Amino acid sequence: MTACTHKVQYYETDKMGIVHHSNYIRWFEEARIDWLEQIGISFSEWESHGYASPVVNISCSYVLPMRFGDIGFITVTATKVTAAKLELSYIVENQEHQICCLGTSSHCFTASKGIPISFKREKPEYWNKLKTMEQPKEQD
């Protein structure tokens, strides 16, 4: 798996001169879609069949501010894959391999009209791809 690369744009900075904290949440999405593509799941195709995976929870810890021109490398890990839920974690590092941001997202699976489904039952070929990527978090 390759980390998703995101160059910090001028329009992503705020008056503190750093990346506005809301943008990392957008980068998580960017990395998530890239990660899905890398394991063979096209999000566009997924949606075209009426499926979605809405965000249920987000968390983000800000470790080191990033600045205009910095390059972020976003690594995605599937920490939990159940029939009805997907949990991912994210690490954002800069070009000097310093951790800048850590995050998590959890998602449910829905069919058309937003009805929650067992993804495992409904789309086993997609679900299995997710399941093989699962790397449970170590116990603290």
Next chain:
Amino acid sequence: MTACTHKVQYYETDKMGIVHHSNYIRWFEEARIDWLEQIGISFSEWESHGYASPVVNISCSYVLPMRFGDIGFITVTATKVTAAKLELSYIVENQEHQICCLGTSSHCFTASKGIPISFKREKPEYWNKLKTMEQPKEQD
């Protein structure tokens, strides 16, 4: 008609410490929808009937930078209303009545699947509301 009010948010600033220039384009939209509501056109209802008014052209002149906490007052004028096209102009003033930004947008009208239509023929009750607001630009 009342000017649309928009308080500058922190997340709208950039590292120069001023509102990022792309945000004024968003404020134009905000003011446009507010202006339509004031003349009795609900954009949501409009869209629910399959109609849309995509942006065809945008222009913006930046006169005075706005900063965090400033309040923008956005005035909208319909400069041209034809059967198939709508042209609007925008003035953004700050809390001290200084002009900060001037802009224009032009729009076509479409029915479902994005097919351009004569709005005048298809939705005369909406179109007439727009037409009564028309204030052609003075000749330079």
Next chain:
Amino acid sequence: MTACTHKVQYYETDKMGIVHHSNYIRWFEEARIDWLEQIGISFSEWESHGYASPVVNISCSYVLPMRFGDIGFITVTATKVTAAKLELSYIVENQEHQICCLGTSSHCFTASKGIPISFKREKPEYWNKLKTMEQPKEQD
């Protein structure tokens, strides 16, 4: 204390037809600054003295999607105020008083150049205003 009001803008929606989840993080900031003003702290003035309160952590639970034209009411509560840290929680309700989103943020205090400080010691007049607002979370 008055809830902060935010009308959902068209540019805040995504192709699912709902508010993109990253925008709620921006609304938290909007509500936070509004809340600070209500208790007598101007964020602009605060920054002009070289102080900042960078976001250290963010979390957000998405309960009910919001749509274009909906109105969000964002309530802020200070759940923890220590010498060096501020924790806030957020509730976003829509115009029908339904909870749409729940969130938290934690902040440290810094002086110029981003050096963490004891806010209690350095700016007791500001800190006391925060402290009087503290409403610790009930034990679960």
Next chain:
Amino acid sequence: MTACTHKVQYYETDKMGIVHHSNYIRWFEEARIDWLEQIGISFSEWESHGYASPVVNISCSYVLPMRFGDIGFITVTATKVTAAKLELSYIVENQEHQICCLGTSSHCFTASKGIPISFKREKPEYWNKLKTMEQPKEQD
């Protein structure tokens, strides 16, 4: 010169299912900074010397909507380079070489505190790089 590449992100779409029109203005900036780097001007370094090139005017014509997952190729041309002003034009094409968007921006040059300067006189080594790129628009 290489066109700047920008993959359409989910968070850049709106409820019409297309890229929100304000985002192209951001892509212009992204392409502009990339173009400056390609001709040997680092925008970060430029700013670190107290110089800026604020946007004075923007225009954008929307030809074909772009969608999630599309790839934009943004070509930048310097259409006018004078001592005190820079004019650029932009073409955004999709992965099928269709023109999606055409735009222009004009910029002045400022030194610290936003004072307009003759860039030609003050920074001839940067200015000459811009001047060699000038390709005046053909007469219509």
